[in-house]
Amino acid sequence: MKKGSIFEKQSITDIERAIEIFETKKKVYKKEDFESNIKRFDKGRFHLEFKGFIEKTYNQFYSK
Numbered sequence: 772m773k774k775g776s777i778f779e780k781q782s783i784t785d786i787e788r789a790i791e792i793f794e795t796k797k798k799v800y801k802k803e804d805f806e807s808n809i810k811r812f813d814k815g816r817f818h819l820e821f822k823g824f825i826e827k828t829y830n831q832f833y834s835k
Contacts, residue, residue: 778789810816 778785
């Protein structure tokens with residue numbers, strides 16, 4: 772599953788290298804791979820996980 776190109780540092784050189792690899796290798800990227808990855812950043816999922824974190828932390832704090 773390929774979702775993009777990775778580069779080590781946020782430097783001009785590393786970004787240029789990632790772009791060069793992207794353009795020369797002509798990898799096939801599938802729409803489905805991006806869509807499944809995007810779900811990790813879904814607003815509903817964020818709210819559920821954040822609510823769970825708050826409730827867990829609150830309960831741990833007040834159960835002492």
